[in-house]
Amino acid sequence: MTAAVDEALAAIAGATTSAELKQVRIAHTGDASVIATANAAIKSLPKDQRADAGKLVGQAKGRVFQAISARQEELAAAEEEAKLAEETVDVTAVRPRRKRGAKHPLKTLEDRIVDVFVGMGWEIAEGPEIEAEWFNFDALNFDADHPARQMQDTFYIAAPEGADGASGGARGTSSGQILRTHTSPVQVRSLLERGVPLYIACPGRVFRTDEIDATHSPVFTQVEGLAIDKGLTMAHLVGTLESFAAALFGGAPITRLRPNYFPFTEPSAEMDFRCFHCDARLGLDHDADPGCRVCGGTGWIEMGGCGMVNPAVLRSAGIDPTEYQGFAFGLGIERILMLRNGVEDMRDMVEGDVRFSQHYGTEI
Numbered sequence: 001m002t003a004a005v006d007e008a009l010a011a012i013a014g015a016t017t018s019a020e021l022k023q024v025r026i027a028h029t030g031d032a033s034v035i036a037t038a039n040a041a042i043k044s045l046p047k048d049q050r051a052d053a054g055k056l057v058g059q060a061k062g063r064v065f066q067a068i069s070a071r072q073e074e075l076a077a078a079e080e081e082a083k084l085a086e087e088t089v090d091v092t093a094v095r096p097r098r099k100r101g102a103k104h105p106l107k108t109l110e111d112r113i114v115d116v117f118v119g120m121g122w123e124i125a126e127g128p129e130i131e132a133e134w135f136n137f138d139a140l141n142f143d144a145d146h147p148a149r150q151m152q153d154t155f156y157i158a159a160p161e162g163a164d165g166a167s168g169g170a171r172g173t174s175s176g177q178i179l180r181t182h183t184s185p186v187q188v189r190s191l192l193e194r195g196v197p198l199y200i201a202c203p204g205r206v207f208r209t210d211e212i213d214a215t216h217s218p219v220f221t222q223v224e225g226l227a228i229d230k231g232l233t234m235a236h237l238v239g240t241l242e243s244f245a246a247a248l249f250g251g252a253p254i255t256r257l258r259p260n261y262f263p264f265t266e267p268s269a270e271m272d273f274r275c276f277h278c279d280a281r282l283g284l285d286h287d288a289d290p291g292c293r294v295c296g297g298t299g300w301i302e303m304g305g306c307g308m309v310n311p312a313v314l315r316s317a318g319i320d321p322t323e324y325q326g327f328a329f330g331l332g333i334e335r336i337l338m339l340r341n342g343v344e345d346m347r348d349m350v351e352g353d354v355r356f357s358q359h360y361g362t363e364i
């Protein structure tokens with residue numbers, strides 16, 4: 001018995017984890033152990049020996065269990081300590097710093113432009129970049145064979161149902177899908193969704209199959225404006241453009257419209273703002289600087305297209321053009337950033353080098 005107890009005590013002392021101690025407990029106190037066997041054998045002893053044997057086994061059990069619980073306490077404390085040490089957080093450790101990003105200046109400018117319209121009480125509207133051909137072209141009164149639909153201008157995603165894909169002619173009126181070539185489809189979407197009267201500015205990315213170079217990119221940004229109400233005229237268009245020009249460039253705004261053609265406006269015009277950079281900004285009686293990098297000496301900066309919304313567009317959106325009229329315009333944001341901030345190469349805007357953006361700081 002003493003040998004069995006000594007052996008158990010040695011094993012208990014030798015256990016280095018609670019799991020090991022559990023095994024030791026099973027081995028030395030479990031059913032198959034010497035102690036348990038001795039305990040079970042007591043009842044088969046002659047009566048007069050049972051009391052002594054019981055005492056002996058009881059003491060042995062007592063010593064072993066006491067040793068187990070003492071060791072258990074020791075091990076639990078050590079394990080707790082080890083766990084705490086392992087989980088210690090070194091609050092003084094120096095971590096590699098994550099480089100800060102920067103808001104892209106195009107986004108900053110877009111926000112600024114949109115804010116000008118919000119300030120006039122207009123709403124913001126957005127549409128999908130993957131657009132139905134119908135919204136991008138048909139609803140905007142583009143002929144089925146308008147050159148802008150050709151593969152060299154438009155990124156086609158899916159041909160209209162039933163179209164012969166092999167011929168490459170994704171024509172037809174409805175279900176073809178493209179990357180939108182301008183933000184004008186948002187005009188029709190918004191008319192259908194929001195109804196009239198409607199005053200909206202629609203910023204967003206547009207796509208054309210241009211090669212990237214210093215002045216072109218296959219992805220660029222436009223802000224569309226659309227105002228539809230009773231009795232709107234071209235004078236309202238000019239007034240809106242002039243307050244926009246004043247808000248963006250400051251000073252006395254001077255704008256000029258030159259006749260142009262868009263299928264979705266009639267009449268249509270190209271809008272020019274008086275150069276905000278050289279002497280031309282002082283008024284029509286001042287000449288532009290011949291070497292001005294912004295206007296190239298012409299005194300005028302081309303800002304985009306505009307016009308009175310074609311009645312056909314209103315009809316596509318289910319609106320009666322004899323009751324409601326309005327105007328629309330589209331501005332190219334990259335161009336404005338290039339002129340306003342002297343960015344000389346379009347590629348700087350799309351390459352995603354954070355140093356380019358950081359250079360602009362944060363404009364709020």
Ligand code: PHE
Pocket residue numbers: 181182183184224262265268304305306307328329330331
């Ligand atoms: N959507 C035209 C373009 O991308 C611009 C435009 C918008 C013209 C609204 C007239 C009216 O070139």
